[in-house]
Amino acid sequence: MAFDFELPDVGEGIHEGEIVNWLVGEGDPVAEDEDIVEVMTDKATVQISAPVAGTIAELRFDEGDVVEVGEIFVVIEPSGDVDTEPQPSDETEPETARADPEPAPSPTGTNGHQPQRTPEGILAPPSVRIEARKRGIDIADVEGTGPAGRISMEDLEAHASTEPAGEATPEPTAEPTSATGGAGGVAQALPYDIEPGSVDRETARAVEPIQAATVSPSAHAARATSLQSHFTHAVQIDADELVEDVQAAGQEDLGEDTLVTAFVVKAIARGLQDHERCNAWVDEDSRDLVVADPINVGVATPTEDGLELRTVADADERGVLSIAGTIADGGDDAEATFTVTSYEGNGGLVATPILVHPQMAGASIGRIRDVARLDEGDVVPGKQLSLAFTFDHRYIDGYDGALLADDVEELLSSPGSMLLG
Structure with a gap:
């Protein structure tokens, strides 16, 4: 009997992934634990291996399709005696749902x-x-x-x-629209329907498939804004000493922008030690606030393929140079408890970060700019860094959010050698 392989859970908080590259084709032999597909999530691109040895009988998705965790995405004809009891899947229809002899037509991909x-x-x-x-x-x-x-x-x-x-x-299936074709399964991630005919492809300059690196953060943003009550608190930080410490670090290979981000990550991680509710997830079903034990700060970093989340595990226990190196090397394999958006020195004065659900808080880094400030009555030049925090107001009130922002501002105003580690 054929083995129905469901997309496994590839990480906490991950509900779907995009098929990036099939490493096998229908009819190919496959060994147990042999990699068969590359799947891209909003966290990383991972390779998934076959749980049994046999022959690939059916690939149910094309490259570019988005697959939900728990969906059957490949069928394997086992070569030996294995337990092939069909796994529960969302494609299994109960007997009572088959009364309608003429189900409504639904859109299908090239693989059905x-x-x-x-x-x-x-x-x-x-x-x-x-x-x-x-x-x-x-x-x-x-x-x-x-x-x-x-x-x-x-x-x-x-x-x-x-x-x-x-x-x-059975749950009705949406009618096909002109926007679903060529979108690489993106429409599945949208919380709303696209009006048929609303996209004019004939006069378009170009049509580009949207990759999961772009879609997944957008889907997270839609989920966060629909479930969470956002409020933003911004601070302007005297960055004279911060700039001096970055330049004194002498790490030209890492770059000043990455070092500034590392200082911010370290300061936030130190602040989260005293403000635990900001280092937490929310369980929407039970409405519980789950305070995380580690302080893992994710850094949304711009790359050629879009924003990439690079997580710094146990950021409160790491030195600034270690944090900078981790960001530059692609991050740790850990689930972020707080996310910082870095624009690599290209940020504006203030941005409003969107929370990465189910996280309780996040921040975005503005650019360091030259300013004039008063020093004992004299106007002197200085450096200033803007930093904006967003919190889930359902669980964190404005006062508590401001306390975290103030603590981070104080640390970054006088970072000192202790942050270099």
């Missing part, structure tokens, strides 16, 4: 995969949507009791207990 579109305005995690599809329940009929009407597994269970048996209908 039917993309699942998110109904407009419905907030529910992928696990709940998958379970609803397995039961043949229209997610739009379920009443959510979470923040902004978010649907939890408990809401789904409550709805299922009141729904008459045999009357369940």
Whole structure:
């Protein structure tokens, strides 16, 4: 019996990934633990290996398609005696959902995969949507009791207990639109439908597939702004000593912009030691605040392929040079608890960072600029750095957010050799 391989969970907080490169084709033999595909998430590009040895029977997605965790994306015909009991998947339809002999047509890719579109305005995690599809329940009929009407597994269970048996209908599939073609599965990540005909391709100068490196942060931003209540607090920091310390570090190979970012990361990590609620995740289903043990600061860094999140694990225990080297080398394999957006010296005066859900706080670094300031009545030249923080106001009030910002400002105003480490 064929083995249905579901996309595994490739990291905490990761719900989907884009197929970047198939390393095998249909009909190819494959060994157990042999890499078969490269998948790009918003965190990294990872290789996934075959759980069993055998022959590739079917590749259900094309390169560029976005696959949800738990979806069957490849079928393997095992070569030996293995447990091939079909895994639960969102493509398994309950018997009661097959009463309609003529299901509505839905868009299909070149490999026959039917993309699942998110109904407009419905907030529910992928696990709940998958379970609803397995039961043949229209997610739009379920009443959510979470923040902004978010649907939890408990809401789904409550709805299922009141729904008459045999009357369940599968979740409707969106009609194809002119914007889905050539978008590499991007439309699946959007929380709204695109109006048919709203994209004029005939007069376009060029059409470029949108990669996961761009889509995933955008999807996170949409999720964060729909679930969290953002407020931003900005500070202007006297950066004279900071600039001196960066220049004194003598690390031309790392670059001054990376060193400035490293100082900011270190200062924020030190501040988070005293403001634990800002170093936390929110569990939307239970509405619990989960305070993280490590202080892992993610740095959204501009690259040729878009923003890349590079995480510095245990940033509070690292020296500035170690942090700078980690950022330059691509980051650690760790889940970020706080995210800093770095514009590599090209930031404006103040930016408003969007939280990386389910994180509670984040920051963005502006550019260091020349300013005139008063010193005992005299106007003198100086350096100034702007730094903006965003917090989830549901759990962090303005006063607590300002305390963290003030502590970070004080550290960066007089960084000292202790930050070099």
